Amino acid sequence: MVGEAGAAHDVLVIGGGGAGLRAAIAVAEADARLSVAVVSKVYPMRSHTVSAEGGAAGVIRSADSLEQHAHDTVSGGDWLCDQEAVEAFVAEAPRELLRLEHWGCPWSREPDGHVAVRPFGGMKQHRTWFAADKTGFHMLHTLFQTSLKYERITRYDEWYVTRLLVDDGRVRGVVALELMSGRIETITAKAVILCTGGCGRVYPFTTNANIKTGDGMALAYRAGAPLKDMEFVQYHPTGLPFTGILITEAARSEGGWLLNKDGYRYLQDYDLGKPEPTPVLKSMELGPRDRLSQAFVKEVEKGRTIDGPHGPVVHLDLRHLGEQLITAKLPFVRELCLEYEGIDPVRQLVPVRPVVHYMMGGVHTDINGATPLPGLYAAGETACVSINGANRLGSNSLPECLVFGARAGRTAAEYATSAASAEPSTPVRAQVADERRRLDELLHRDGGREPISAIRTEMQQAVEEGAGIYRSADSLAKAADKLGELRERYAVARIDDHSRTFNTEFIAALELSCMLDVAETIVRCAQLREESRGAHQRIDFPARDDERFLANSLIYRSAEGASRVEYLPVTITRWPPAERVYGR
Amino acid sequence: MPDQIILQVTRYRPERELEPTTQEYEIPLHEEWAVLDGLNHVKDQLDGTLSYRWSCRMGICGSCGMTVNGEPRLTCATFLTDYRPGPIRIEPLRNFPVIRDLVVEIGDFMQKLPKVKPWLIRDDDTTAPDGELLQTPAELDEYKQYSMCINCMLCYSACPIVGLDEGFLGPAVMALAQRYNLDSRDEGADERMDLLSTAEGVWGCTFVGECTTACPKGVDPAGAIQRYKLTAAAESLRSFLLPWRSA
Amino acid sequence: MSANYTEFHPRWYRPRMSVFWWVGRRSYLVFVLRELSSVFVAWSVVFLLLLVHAVSQGGKQYQQFLNLSSNPWMLALNVVTLAFLVFHAITWFNLAPQAMVVRLRRKRVPRSRIAGAHYAVWALLSALAAWLIVG
Numbered sequence: 001m002v003g004e005a006g007a008a009h010d011v012l013v014i015g016g017g018g019a020g021l022r023a024a025i026a027v028a029e030a031d032a033r034l035s036v037a038v039v040s041k042v043y044p045m046r047s048h049t050v051s052a053e054g055g056a057a058g059v060i061r062s063a064d065s066l067e068q069h070a071h072d073t074v075s076g077g078d079w080l081c082d083q084e085a086v087e088a089f090v091a092e093a094p095r096e097l098l099r100l101e102h103w104g105c106p107w108s109r110e111p112d113g114h115v116a117v118r119p120f121g122g123m124k125q126h127r128t129w130f131a132a133d134k135t136g137f138h139m140l141h142t143l144f145q146t147s148l149k150y151e152r153i154t155r156y157d158e159w160y161v162t163r164l165l166v167d168d169g170r171v172r173g174v175v176a177l178e179l180m181s182g183r184i185e186t187i188t189a190k191a192v193i194l195c196t197g198g199c200g201r202v203y204p205f206t207t208n209a210n211i212k213t214g215d216g217m218a219l220a221y222r223a224g225a226p227l228k229d230m231e232f233v234q235y236h237p238t239g240l241p242f243t244g245i246l247i248t249e250a251a252r253s254e255g256g257w258l259l260n261k262d263g264y265r266y267l268q269d270y271d272l273g274k275p276e277p278t279p280v281l282k283s284m285e286l287g288p289r290d291r292l293s294q295a296f297v298k299e300v301e302k303g304r305t306i307d308g309p310h311g312p313v314v315h316l317d318l319r320h321l322g323e324q325l326i327t328a329k330l331p332f333v334r335e336l337c338l339e340y341e342g343i344d345p346v347r348q349l350v351p352v353r354p355v356v357h358y359m360m361g362g363v364h365t366d367i368n369g370a371t372p373l374p375g376l377y378a379a380g381e382t383a384c385v386s387i388n389g390a391n392r393l394g395s396n397s398l399p400e401c402l403v404f405g406a407r408a409g410r411t412a413a414e415y416a417t418s419a420a421s422a423e424p425s426t427p428v429r430a431q432v433a434d435e436r437r438r439l440d441e442l443l444h445r446d447g448g449r450e451p452i453s454a455i456r457t458e459m460q461q462a463v464e465e466g467a468g469i470y471r472s473a474d475s476l477a478k479a480a481d482k483l484g485e486l487r488e489r490y491a492v493a494r495i496d497d498h499s500r501t502f503n504t505e506f507i508a509a510l511e512l513s514c515m516l517d518v519a520e521t522i523v524r525c526a527q528l529r530e531e532s533r534g535a536h537q538r539i540d541f542p543a544r545d546d547e548r549f550l551a552n553s554l555i556y557r558s559a560e561g562a563s564r565v566e567y568l569p570v571t572i573t574r575w576p577p578a579e580r581v582y583g584r
Numbered sequence: 585m586p587d588q589i590i591l592q593v594t595r596y597r598p599e600r601e602l603e604p605t606t607q608e609y610e611i612p613l614h615e616e617w618a619v620l621d622g623l624n625h626v627k628d629q630l631d632g633t634l635s636y637r638w639s640c641r642m643g644i645c646g647s648c649g650m651t652v653n654g655e656p657r658l659t660c661a662t663f664l665t666d667y668r669p670g671p672i673r674i675e676p677l678r679n680f681p682v683i684r685d686l687v688v689e690i691g692d693f694m695q696k697l698p699k700v701k702p703w704l705i706r707d708d709d710t711t712a713p714d715g716e717l718l719q720t721p722a723e724l725d726e727y728k729q730y731s732m733c734i735n736c737m738l739c740y741s742a743c744p745i746v747g748l749d750e751g752f753l754g755p756a757v758m759a760l761a762q763r764y765n766l767d768s769r770d771e772g773a774d775e776r777m778d779l780l781s782t783a784e785g786v787w788g789c790t791f792v793g794e795c796t797t798a799c800p801k802g803v804d805p806a807g808a809i810q811r812y813k814l815t816a817a818a819e820s821l822r823s824f825l826l827p828w829r830s831a
Numbered sequence: 832m833s834a835n836y837t838e839f840h841p842r843w844y845r846p847r848m849s850v851f852w853w854v855g856r857r858s859y860l861v862f863v864l865r866e867l868s869s870v871f872v873a874w875s876v877v878f879l880l881l882l883v884h885a886v887s888q889g890g891k892q893y894q895q896f897l898n899l900s901s902n903p904w905m906l907a908l909n910v911v912t913l914a915f916l917v918f919h920a921i922t923w924f925n926l927a928p929q930a931m932v933v934r935l936r937r938k939r940v941p942r943s944r945i946a947g948a949h950y951a952v953w954a955l956l957s958a959l960a961a962w963l964i965v966g
Binding site: 596598599602603604654678679681682683684689722744747748790791792793794796797804806807810811813814 | 841842843844845846848852853856858859862866926929930931932937
């Protein structure tokens, strides 16, 4: 069902990807009387969940246990994970994946018909469910097609949410723009669930699609909800040069090797174990992503990487896997290498390098997806519960979308059932009018200076240089200054397209303002965390500091000046902080 | 200094013109650039008012379908150098109403898709499944090809029946129906037959076969539809000869 | 600015599909010719029935039929018909594997084999017919 303007719903889900669709289905199943809607700036099957390749982790082998999955996750996250949330997550992941199987997801199978699992980085047991190497694609399409069953779910396809409406300490709805016509409408809701994904486009080189601009994070931040752990940005070790297209970790879990310019499996020099001909769990190429990406940087410093036309790369060697295995288990990888590099991984080495892939940080939520702002929820990459801590293990984020999407949906449904509905109050109508003014001013701005693309490119450069894999007080301070300057330049930026019909330049301008906000939180949190943990590495503070920083950073927007950062101690239940051990 | 190449791009701004026009842009011809990279260069450096859809740039989200030199292509998986020395004509996908520039309205597809019930139809309760429904690799192979559809609409653009007949369900919708019909876990083939075995469904298809040629993911919707014709015909025959046997 | 454009729904541009939509593109042209070939298939069936009828009536009717057949227009029509028949058969056989998914011991029989089988049977039947008529 497609929505009408100026509508009212009980629960509004922003974002139609894995988490958003799962949340909407959860609301529809929780209470058939509730009116639930999904607002997405793209058609749901275009959501970035579709690009995920490798798999989704869930304990099903008898040799495996929830405890092992939880421990792998906690140590993978360098102990910054909320252990209570991790335990809940690992328990529900297999159930959610099974539910998806019953909804038709074409999981790859063992010969006897049971779901197959493959090894994955940082995991002690085989527990990653997969659908060839297009797991995200199959999961998203299964969720989308299943969601069509529920006529109660209203969809606003290609509508862009520009602001959350808050009154009397509660969320009241959103202001949204219909891309096709450019009209601006209010959609009221008792509960809003943010499932807008991450913000990889803040960086210049990323696996993320064009749409990953941190919109939901900025919406929550501007509405007064804190963002958590923003300094933790994951670089995936194997992206194709120039495009940044993801080559899944499954290529390594099926046995691929990473070689430097001497054909040497260099990861053995970085305390990740000894090279064996077949993959060893939690060792070498199956180590955690942060350590592998950091190893690349070190190899560059030592001059042992290969000089490619787009910068230094290392080689992913899949030749010894054989054509049959690659065709069966990694067909999409082969397609991508052939298409975008003109290379056949069956016979040739694939050039790869670390690429920004995932945001461990996001909107701060509790174990049920609730933010501190009543009526506001978040799930998926947008949210930070946190189950990923300082570094996410591969194949944990797809089940995260399902588990927390469902939880947020159920909790929001409960909240909406008991919350009183109200006509938009005067303050809300004032916020709407204010927002219309802001949008109209931007759209009709005459004689701005620089184009949006120029400011965006400079922002990306600044963030990469200042807050890349390795950071320092200096690099971060430079980035912070640059972002401040860019914010001022954004205020007088030029818009050439003043039309209303499908104005993508206008949307890009709005997305840029979200990215500027999010970039500032990344840099600020990185500046204040004076330690190295997981994906956040400080050259000036190379050690992990559990005394001061066994805590999540919470950043709140301030009306004036620098944002306010607080620390929330991590919930340690079963596993006291220990050394992260890989390869031994 | 790289070579240059000319893009001839369709423009349509409903607020000020009644019909589309063509605008030319000269861009650098880089070896690794896809047509989409060319369009992004135009938007970022030459003309910010050009509107088009794109997202993943790796051929999996289905957003960036356009007509390139008369053929329906994913612009992220089509390379500039293939059209050297140019010019390259870039138009919106055929058989769809044009909203703006290279953006077409796909609401028709979005409306038709749910009609074939593209979800797993089963009797049992899935709220707390005990274990997985078993499915052998051979059973998975039966429908796997049809599950690869990225909803890019290139097949709709290639199919003349879609252009001639508004009610025709179209290749992707029917391939997706088959994806579920052939899934060993599905029990809903009967429910889909009423709609598929009609003039708007498979019987409207005259096997032009262009949909399969255009499909960037090897789904072979034409094959899916012809196979269903055999199934539907067999079913009609059976219900005619043995009417007491429920399907 | 036409009256059809409203602020809340831009005027979509809907290009009209030309009656000659099939001319500009080779694949469409081949398709239309393929469909047209069924007319010639129908004619060849009619012609065959006429032949059978003429044979059954014997003598004079048969001679009349032969005279009709050797008329240059009829000859031209039948040559064109033969060409379309062969075209019809070839396109049909080449498309058949797309509609027929045959599995032998779990592997899908390759398309060339299925098409090949059609051609083989055609050759066999043609050889049989030739032997019956000539031999």
